[in-house]
Amino acid sequence: MKTSTPRVAAWLVALCGIALLAGCATGPRITTEADPRADFSAYRTWSFYTPLAIEKEGYETQTSEIAKVAVRAEMERRGYRYSETNPDLWVNINAYMERRTDVSSYPTVDYAYYYSYRARGYFAVPYWNERTSVYRYTEGTMNIDLVDARAKRLVWEGIAVGRVANNTPDQRAQRINSTIAEIFANYPHQAGARAQAM
Numbered sequence: 001m002k003t004s005t006p007r008v009a010a011w012l013v014a015l016c017g018i019a020l021l022a023g024c025a026t027g028p029r030i031t032t033e034a035d036p037r038a039d040f041s042a043y044r045t046w047s048f049y050t051p052l053a054i055e056k057e058g059y060e061t062q063t064s065e066i067a068k069v070a071v072r073a074e075m076e077r078r079g080y081r082y083s084e085t086n087p088d089l090w091v092n093i094n095a096y097m098e099r100r101t102d103v104s105s106y107p108t109v110d111y112a113y114y115y116s117y118r119a120r121g122y123f124a125v126p127y128w129n130e131r132t133s134v135y136r137y138t139e140g141t142m143n144i145d146l147v148d149a150r151a152k153r154l155v156w157e158g159i160a161v162g163r164v165a166n167n168t169p170d171q172r173a174q175r176i177n178s179t180i181a182e183i184f185a186n187y188p189h190q191a192g193a194r195a196q197a198m
Contacts (some may be wrong), residue, residue, distance in 0.1 A: 030158065030185075031183055041192060042192075043191060043192070045087045046087045047091070049147060053092050066176045067093050080191045088149060091141075092143075094142070102136075109128055111124040111126050137164075144159075144183050
């Protein structure tokens with residue numbers, strides 16, 4: 001069975017598209033950074049930093065409320081006790097969105113058909129083009145900072161960056177919760193314990 005060149009080219013473009021979609025379907029990119037001078041075994045209590053960066057307008061929103069509940073659950077899971085008056089750590093949360101544009105170019109093949117009087121028929125002549133696509137999207141960034149309350153120094157930071165979809169309120173809450181869980185998955189410490197190997 002013979003396969004025509006246009007059909008092979010179409011399959012290759014389709015496979016590239018599927019690979020790109022699969023790459024976009026993954027979760028946010030997570031990066032973390034810890035202060036090597038910090039003694040994480042000394043931290044047992046925590047509180048939210050005031051004013052919280054995610055509440056920069058001075059009031060709580062549905063998003064900030066969901067984020068605070070998720071952070072509290074992650075801190076308690078690691079044995080940290082909430083203390084409004086005397087925390088070892090302040091936890092600050094920030095989130096913001098930016099409009100982004102992706103421009104990508106890929107080669108395509110087209111065919112021009114010419115009639116040959118000698119061969120008494122048409123034949124195809126391939127020629128290459130470059131196709132450009134422009135995709136606009138919203139990128140969201142969430143930061144979670146752990147600050148030594150006595151030294152007033154950042155000791156750990158987790159950052160999640162990913163594309164923001166138009167979700168329902170329930171889907172948005174799930175996305176916030178899963179993103180915060182993914183950030184804390186990279187935090188290897190427990191309250192009052194020596195750092196564990198990741």
